[in-house]
Amino acid sequence: MSNKAVANRYAVALFELGQEKGQVDQFESDLELVREVFNETPELLKVLRLPGLPLEQKQELLTRSFENNVHQTVFKTISRLLELGRFMIIPELAQEYKQLNDEIKGIAEANVYSAKPLSDDEKQQIAVVFAPKVGKRALEINNIVNKELLGGIKVRVGDRVFDGSVKGQLDRLEKGLLAGN
Template identity: 35%
Template sequence: MSRSAAAQRYAEALYDVAKAHGEEAVIEQDLREVKKVLEANPEFFEMFASPKLDTQDKQKIIRELFAGANGHVLNMLLLVTEKKRTDEVPDIADEFIRLSYENRGIAEATVYSTRFLTESEAAAISESFSRKVGKQALRIENVVDPSLIGGLRVQIGNRIYDSSVSSKLESLQRQLIGRSTKL
């Protein structure tokens, strides 16, 4: 997903403030919640794009809606509203999380399996694959895919590690078909 330069600047500024106050984890969690709220309510963006509401009214709504959020997150939301960049908030959240992960040596991974992983299985996968990509840990999103038949497929960035039964069967099929055409 491409992010605008403005979203990157807002995220970097917010991350600098969070780091200075030792609040990276709290702000990251609040940004995840803000993003969930915004994604679940697309009409929110429509309302904020409307010229019928002035900036002060929009900021009042934000203060009420996100009253429990960290003060720095709330200030960022008020600022982007004033600058008419409310539509950038999800990208700001994503960029903040990326910066946070980068600074903590964490990579995001998607693990495809035939069933949900247990916590110990996810921890073992994180430990094993984080070393392969030079990170300290992985934040794993587990996706259940019964078509794998067995095994795992792990995607970290643009790298894919596939030890699924279905991929091994496909490989075997290609080998067998290749041999039969040579006979």
């Protein structure tokens, strides 16, 4: 089974526990914290990967790092993943969990490509305009600067793309001219 599939199974189970306990958002922020610690502390991952280090010592390291910083249910989950040798799926687990929570809330992630960085007001306006177009209540905007666009924006939400960039308009004009339209 792929890491993504395993991460999804754990995310669904943890999400259901979060719903039962009324801690869905807390679990999401805790998973994000664990993911950030792993990303920013590669030494921790190296130690946890050492085959010669006993599981008890690895668990102790995990306990000192997270037990008092995350909800007990999240801690038990990452501890169990360590026991099973699957702690490397934690970044994917955090992402899958966030997607489940966002889906329930009606939130989607949008990549907005622009020729220059967007202001917070511009991001908010884009979210307000495009959220209903993709059937969501809100959008989380990730601004990606791409100087090749010349102007305008290109919005990608999931597999839907809305291209209002000058480059996109020029490309469509070129195709039309070449097709004889």
